[in-house]
Amino acid sequence: MTYGIDFGTSNCAVARWQPDGSYVVPFDSANVSADWYGFGGEQVFPSVFGTSETTGEAMFGWRAKLLADERADAIKRLLNGHHYVTVGSRRYTSGHVATLMFRAIREGMRRAGAELDEAVVTVPAKATGQARFRTREAAHLAGIRTLSLINEPTAAAMAYVDLIRENGRFLVYDWGGGTVDATVLDYEDGVLIERAASGRTELGGVDIDAALRQAVRSRFKNHPSWTAHHARQFRLEVERAKIQLSTEEVVTILSPAGDEVVDLERTEFEHLVKDLVDGSMEPVIEVLSDLRLDPDTVDAVIMVGGSSRMPIARRTLTELLGQEPVAQELLDPMTAVGMGAAFAAAALRQDVDDTICVVTANALGTKVRDEHGASFSTIIPRNSPLPISDGRTYVPRRPLVSEVDVEVWEGDPDRALSDPFNQMLKKLRIPYPRPTPQADARFRLDFTYGEDGRVSVRAEIVKTGVVLFDDVIDVFEENEKQSDRAKEKEAIRAELEAVFGAVAASSAPTSTPPPTPAETSPVSSRRVPTRPVPRPPTYSPPSDVAPVVLVVDGSNVAWSGRDRAAGEKPSIAALSDALDALLATFPSAEIKVVVDANLRHQVEQSEKPLVENAVQSGRWLQPPAGTIGAGDALVLAIAEITEGRVVSNDSYREFQDAHPWLRSGHRMLGATLVGTHWIFLDRKPPAGTSAAQVVTKPAGAVAHALPAGWQDSGWKSQEALAGPRRRATEAFGPVSENYYMSPLDSK
Numbered sequence: 001m002t003y004g005i006d007f008g009t010s011n012c013a014v015a016r017w018q019p020d021g022s023y024v025v026p027f028d029s030a031n032v033s034a035d036w037y038g039f040g041g042e043q044v045f046p047s048v049f050g051t052s053e054t055t056g057e058a059m060f061g062w063r064a065k066l067l068a069d070e071r072a073d074a075i076k077r078l079l080n081g082h083h084y085v086t087v088g089s090r091r092y093t094s095g096h097v098a099t100l101m102f103r104a105i106r107e108g109m110r111r112a113g114a115e116l117d118e119a120v121v122t123v124p125a126k127a128t129g130q131a132r133f134r135t136r137e138a139a140h141l142a143g144i145r146t147l148s149l150i151n152e153p154t155a156a157a158m159a160y161v162d163l164i165r166e167n168g169r170f171l172v173y174d175w176g177g178g179t180v181d182a183t184v185l186d187y188e189d190g191v192l193i194e195r196a197a198s199g200r201t202e203l204g205g206v207d208i209d210a211a212l213r214q215a216v217r218s219r220f221k222n223h224p225s226w227t228a229h230h231a232r233q234f235r236l237e238v239e240r241a242k243i244q245l246s247t248e249e250v251v252t253i254l255s256p257a258g259d260e261v262v263d264l265e266r267t268e269f270e271h272l273v274k275d276l277v278d279g280s281m282e283p284v285i286e287v288l289s290d291l292r293l294d295p296d297t298v299d300a301v302i303m304v305g306g307s308s309r310m311p312i313a314r315r316t317l318t319e320l321l322g323q324e325p326v327a328q329e330l331l332d333p334m335t336a337v338g339m340g341a342a343f344a345a346a347a348l349r350q351d352v353d354d355t356i357c358v359v360t361a362n363a364l365g366t367k368v369r370d371e372h373g374a375s376f377s378t379i380i381p382r383n384s385p386l387p388i389s390d391g392r393t394y395v396p397r398r399p400l401v402s403e404v405d406v407e408v409w410e411g412d413p414d415r416a417l418s419d420p421f422n423q424m425l426k427k428l429r430i431p432y433p434r435p436t437p438q439a440d441a442r443f444r445l446d447f448t449y450g451e452d453g454r455v456s457v458r459a460e461i462v463k464t465g466v467v468l469f470d471d472v473i474d475v476f477e478e479n480e481k482q483s484d485r486a487k488e489k490e491a492i493r494a495e496l497e498a499v500f501g502a503v504a505a506s507s508a509p510t511s512t513p514p515p516t517p518a519e520t521s522p523v524s525s526r527r528v529p530t531r532p533v534p535r536p537p538t539y540s541p542p543s544d545v546a547p548v549v550l551v552v553d554g555s556n557v558a559w560s561g562r563d564r565a566a567g568e569k570p571s572i573a574a575l576s577d578a579l580d581a582l583l584a585t586f587p588s589a590e591i592k593v594v595v596d597a598n599l600r601h602q603v604e605q606s607e608k609p610l611v612e613n614a615v616q617s618g619r620w621l622q623p624p625a626g627t628i629g630a631g632d633a634l635v636l637a638i639a640e641i642t643e644g645r646v647v648s649n650d651s652y653r654e655f656q657d658a659h660p661w662l663r664s665g666h667r668m669l670g671a672t673l674v675g676t677h678w679i680f681l682d683r684k685p686p687a688g689t690s691a692a693q694v695v696t697k698p699a700g701a702v703a704h705a706l707p708a709g710w711q712d713s714g715w716k717s718q719e720a721l722a723g724p725r726r727r728a729t730e731a732f733g734p735v736s737e738n739y740y741m742s743p744l745d746s747k
């Protein structure tokens with residue numbers, strides 16, 4: 001049988017492929033209590049693991065969500081490293097809890113009469129290599145072979161493709177429990193390619209729940225000190241009320257002590273969450289702006305994730321993009337990802353005619369050091385179709401080489417190596433058979449990335465062909481020794497055996513008698529010293545403080561929505577409209593406009609005098625001619641001095657180190673033309689890097705892995721290479737073969 005698993009932060013969904021399509025298997029629906037029934041939640045399995053204080057019983061899914069006293073949820077957020085969570089008196093690694101979750105899913109499916117032993121599993125588009133690896137390993141330890149790991153938005157688009165079967169460009173907006181992501185994909189004749197993705201990891205349904213709890217609590221007249229049990233009940237009550245408000249105009253919320261009720265209307269609720277909803281639109285704006293795409297070029301807008309079911313989210317996205325998203329009745333936002341994963345599994349197993357192309361979400365490479373310092377040397381570029389194998393040649397820096405330290409890095413070569421997005425997956429100390437002079441020590445480093453997310457490394461001395469290393473990477477942290485890892489795996493296996501005898505019963509419908517404490521003892525009785533559980537970062541809503549000075553990056557706004565690749569020019573008419581709209585939106589603001597010196601040469605002939613007049617009269621500022629890129633610097637300098645806000649869709653990557661305030665979330669406004677209206681929203685540009693590192697992307701190497709036309713239409717826009725960055729390209733050239741790495745002094 002062919003299955004897909006959406007391993008979500010809040011909910012998991014499992015779908016099965018049958019000859020006539022994907023079907024969700026609602027294997028935990030018997031555990032949904034009556035007051036939660038009917039909102040679509042019965043299709044999914046809450047990603048919650050918990051225990052009962054009194055019996056020590058281990059619980060999963062709906063039982064854990066509704067009944068557990070101690071619990072671990074949102075475990076998926078912690079799979080990007082070796083994190084711990086504490087449940088009851090026990091401390092678990094995040095991978096351990098994920099394994100328990102997968103096993104609980106497998107047991108639930110078994111009770112539903114299905115043997116779930118292999119599946120396509122989904123991960124967030126932005127998941128790091130570690131998160132991918134840990135997800136696959138957790139499934140594997142639970143007895144589920146991962147046919148392939150695919151990105152959630154790709155899976156959602158596949159579910160749509162399975163229904164519609166038409167080529168086109170899709171925008172997937174996925175707003176779930178903890179994160180919001182926007183992804184643009186192109187589908188052509190059976191191949192789906194992710195064009196670009198943007199997201200926020202700290203904005204989801206849980207943040208909406210927190211805002212709502214605060215508002216409702218303040219409206220209760222009695223404020224008794226609630227017990228932990230009351231607080232848990234209140235959380236559930238508020239989340240349920242929120243979900244109900246997606247279909248009803250008013251809900252009644254009962255205080256956990258049962259002595260008061262509060263009525264909440266949808267209009268009131270929408271007022272409360274408006275800022276959060278607006279914040280969820282930022283990735284959409286970013287992804288379109290990164291690709292320089294007009295919303296009109298999107299053929300279908302696919303909304304998935306539970307939070308996207310709120311009418312206000314659908315309305316706002318419709319207004320922003322000027323088109324109605326695909327109807328929920330056609331594609332269920334809670335299960336589309338799982339259904340698409342089942343379709344992908346069918347394609348991989350060749351049960352259907354479609355082929356799917358799984359591509360790498362991040363680049364894989366190694367750390368090199370040359371006279372400019374350490375940088376990311378790409379071996380397998382982002383968006384490479386899997387499976388892929390590629391290599392490059394390196395020369396150790398030491399005159400006599402007895403070993404090299406090879407670091408395997410994953411991430412974005414455009415960002416500084418120290419950027420948190422870039423992660424070292426592994427450091428390997430590879431010995432040479434004998435001390436070798438540098439001239440003979442040149443080695444070729446090959447990485448292989450499998451469809452299932454597995455990474456293998458091979459190192460070979462070029463001159464002699466001696467293989468120095470050839471193995472699969474299955475241990476990540478430097479200090480995580482193979483033997484420790486083996487021990488941990490063994491412990492997990494033993495515990496799975498012990499717990500799931502019990503869980504098989506405990507996750508059964510609520511009428512099943514609870515297991516005896518002895519059966520669950522491995523979960524509840526062992527005491528392990530606890531350490532603090534890392535807290536996820538909290539979302540700070542955009543500030544609505546009236547700006548004093550707005551510094552408009554005129555060139556950027558004039559280019560907004562214009563397709564350079566298609567030969568379009570920047571529009572001064574559009575810029576003027578944007579300035580009018582800005583003044584109407586912020587009537588008390590002082591607006592300063594900066595344009596690049598070459599803007600007047602780029603615009604249509606008829607608009608040239610408009611630019612020249614505005615500059616000559618001093619209404620618009622322009623840095624001296626010949627200083628390409630100085631416009632950006634001037635914009636930022638003015639904004640810094642005046643403590644103003646920058647109006648632009650640029651990320652100013654190479655300026656972020658000098659102006660860290662750019663990423664505070666309150667100092668930039670994005671400008672987007674929606675139909676005939678300009679909209680300005682707070683934005684936080686993605687983290688950037690310095691000029692020299694930007695050019696380490698080997699443009700040629702990326703091109704071979706990308707579909708035709710990709711680069712022309714905005715992979716790396718011309719503007720991104722303008723000014724200082726273009727000069728840097730000339731100065732350093734692209735990353736070459738045969739450049740040096742410093743294995744021993746790179747520590």
Ligand SMILES: Nc1ncnc2c1ncn2[C@@H]1O[C@H](COP(=O)(O)OP(=O)(O)OP(=O)(O)O)[C@@H](O)[C@H]1O
Pocket residue numbers: 007008009010011012039076174175176177178179180204205206239242243244246304305306307308309310333334
């Ligand atoms: N009808 C609804 N209206 C509003 N919110 C809803 C609705 N249904 C579910 N939600 C909310 O959606 C969130 C869960 O969404 P979903 O199951 O898509 O997340 P997830 O896939 O687990 O998360 P992620 O994709 O971030 O890993 C919860 O916060 C839940 O309260």
Ligand SMILES: [Mg+2]
Pocket residue numbers: 006008009152174176305337
């Ligand atoms: Mg999801």
